Amino acid sequence: MGADGRDTIVAVATPPGRGGLSVLRISGPQAFAVALSRITRRSLPAHGCSRLVWLKDHDGQRLDQALLLVFHAPHSYTGEDVVEVHTHGAPFVVESVLKDLLRDCAAADPGEFTRRAVENGRMRLDQAEGVQALAEASSGLGHQLALRALAGGTGSVVEALRLQLLDVLSQLEADLDFSDHDIEAATAEALMPALAAMRERVAAWMASWHTGRLATGAQVVLVGAPNAGKSTLLNALAGQERALVDEGPGTTRDAIGVELRLDEALTITLWDTAGLHEGAHGVEKRGMALTRQRVAQADIILHLVAPEQCPLPEVAGDPRCLLVFTKADLGAHALADQGVQLSAKSGLGLDELRTSLRKRLLDDHWQQLELVVSEARHLDLLRRADTALARAELALTASHDFTLAAADLRDAAQALGAITGAVDFDEIYPRIFARFCIGK
């Protein structure tokens, strides 16, 4: 426990396993003292500078040659004194260093570095979420959205709207509290356009979830009658044998997911599934149940139809469905112009499939959107704001009650504030920070 009541914490910031380098991070009031006690030199490098040192343990035994990087509070990631120790990457070395540092420091809780950064005013909640998203980024889209969030883009756009909302709210409040004064009365007619414009923006943000949810990868499911060529297509797209293929129908029973990069922007999880057909029972029937589960969660359904087959009504009508006519090398399909025609065997049409998929999933205009919602938490809050704004409109136009409209606008403002962290501390913080991994 430091003089100001806060622990000094330590954790390994790089992923476990053998690597060239590992980084340990120490943060807190005792960070410098602890670091000094582990090196032969009398001083630490200056703020923002690094130095190669011999690292000793508490008892003076050499542990490793390491690079020390020093940041002074408040100009550090956490806003506290921070020392980064870059050691050689062998797990045994890293563990020894960590174990030794834990004699003088506490082990960081999951996400504690970032939490301290938020607590010390170094970043807002939405930016902290950006940090997390960046660490998890698995696609170009995810990467870009995380960067936007980290740079504060999400927060400042939302905050700007919140301030606008407070502006309208204050007009209402003025009208309620100073109606006996000589001020211009607020009218529903005058306020409605502003409200409508705000709702429109919130609606656009909610719609952007369509894109934003893909940041963590899209779910694409291969569905079709047995023998449609699903497993073959999966293997072709994955570039390796991931699923068994056989001439006989009913080969695939389990749902098999393969993560692959569609292009530089998008990552998808492609699911091979058991073929759908009438009269199945036993293990086949259970396989079909799994197929339907995957379909329920799919962003896109690729419905495979072989030349001798017909589209299945069960899936063909789904708006998420893209028809894929397989085995083109064996002959054209009568309905070929309603979807993509390809041959997994020859590779013909595979690029066309990739392009169609990409088009269906991601509208290139997303770059121009002022906000792309990629956190489910944000979407929830936007929904709350939207309902509150809708209620406010009703209160203004139908019940003509400004006090109700004001309550609704407060609610909406609170919801927006919650995105950036201006909200009840005890409700969202624990949930958000539990998601963070140690050392991030």
Place this chain on the structure above:
Amino acid sequence: MSTATPPGSTWNHPDPAYDLIVIGAGHAGIEAALAGARMGLRTLIITMNLQSIGQMSCNPAIGGVGKGQLVREIDALGGAMGALADLSGIQFRMLNRSKGPAVWSPRAQSDKWAYAREATKLLFAANGLDVRQGQVVDLLVRAGRVESVMLDNGTCLRGHAFVLCAGTFLNGMTHVGEAKMASGRAGEAPAIGLSQALMREGVQIRRYKTGTPPRVDRHSIDLAGLDQQAGDEPPAPFRFFENRISLPQLPCHIAWTGDACHAILRDNLHRSPMYAGRIEGVGPRYCPSVEDKMVRFADKDRHQLFLEPESVNGREMYVNGFSTSMPEEVQLAALRTVAGFEKVRFTRAGYAIEYDSFPAWQLKPDLSLKSLHNLFLAGQINGSSGYEEAAAQGLLAAIGASAFLEGKDAWIPTRDQAYLGVLVDDLVHKPLPEPYRMFTSRAEFRLLLRQDNADERLMPQARNLGLLEEWRWQILLQRRDLRQRLLGWLQDTALTPRQVAPLLESASSGEAASSPCSTQRAAIWLKRPEINLAGLLASAGPTWALEADASLLAGLEMDIKYEGYIQRAQREQEVFRRNEALPLPENLDFSSVAGLSIEARDRLKLVQPGTMGQASRVGGVNPTDLQALWIHLQKSKVRAASPLN
């Protein structure tokens, strides 16, 4: 500064100690003394001049938006202000009638002489209450307690608890143009000595200022040429369950300033004590002087003036909207440009007053000083402004003093319970950059805190405290019962579209055709904007429902119509209560809490809030600070629980 202790005076006490001594018989003092006596305390009220008990220093009116709610709550708690306003009222209006019921706010013009007379009568009629004239000039403090007070003639009076309600009088200084006078209110002496006595005890002082418009002679105004504003008919009383309105009802008149007036004011700005820098005290933004309006609203080409009668028969009238401390000749010249005022004569000139107040973070929520446990402060001296705010504090201070004398924890109204709760909590915890007045927007639970339900919210508490007359309690019980039966009827009775058709048609649109064609319960019908409860009962209700009066119906209607909102507010109320219930350790050292911003740390150290909820309101404290505080508490809990420590 000089002291006012008479030469050679010593502290000797011929008389036995009072339980409670109230200093100052303004709006705060009156409530404190009456409540103290009613709760069974042997009470003394001392005031500088027995001729000016309950005087309205400024506007001859009680209530208004936010303030009217306070008056209703004071009345529900057994206070005097509601009845005094009714007895002296000469025009009653429910403000905000066109807005939601949550902000309906009663206001009344008073005959200010009648108000003061009724207040004086009440004090002299109260059992267990002694009244005397005198100026308190010093306090005798021993071991963190006030033992007695000394009057300007050397007389000493002992008490076990004290409530100080000195208003604008402490080192009061009035300004009219270049003229400056030591005075507590126009024509009255200032109170000297008390501020110094408190400063000696380490209490901090701040200068605030306020102003008032000129009073004019009715005979010098062309009233016939002005627009009139009449009151509501019939007038609705402030007091619950009793109508004591008896004076004739009078109109107010409306006039407008214009370019000529503004030009005169602008040309003379340098002569205003505010703008010439002769006044240092901080004044309220929401109540600007007319010269302030020239500067801050320079683009407005006219300002509204209300001409309000100060009494039924007298000639003095109050020029609402023309508060000023300009030299009298400027006030007069500017006002004479206003249509109807061409020949105006003043009975009193407008002026500004600077006075000492005590930043209220020095108080506990029971309004006692943190450093002097048996001294309670109430009213204007706590940095509030307004009669209603003062009266509310007087009442609460007496409640606090009574609890203190019994060695119990005081009842302190909470923000979700009453405007009174918002008032004390704001005063004691929030930073106050200017004199504080109540607004409805200060109450986050505004939809729950309505003037119509103050009885239900506070009378049970008033009864526990011994402040409520038994007959009023009995009426409350009857009304509760009636309300319950009405609610039952609304929830159980099915009405056909035909039964409610007349109501739908009478709604302006006439689009009765769009109404749903199914039979629904009355409570569901009531949720439609075009249907109101009174109409519903009149066309389809049971005969016994006629017993219910308008205010009972209004409250019930609101609760049903806005059920969704009320429920949301109640959910927020629960979160609020959870945080209110999270205590902070009494002597928490905020320097040891990591992760607090410097601003938050300073405010918290100063205010020393008692709960997490209070901490959230001290100003400069944001959610991350609260999070840090919360983590600190969790850690200290863990440490406290660990056997090693």
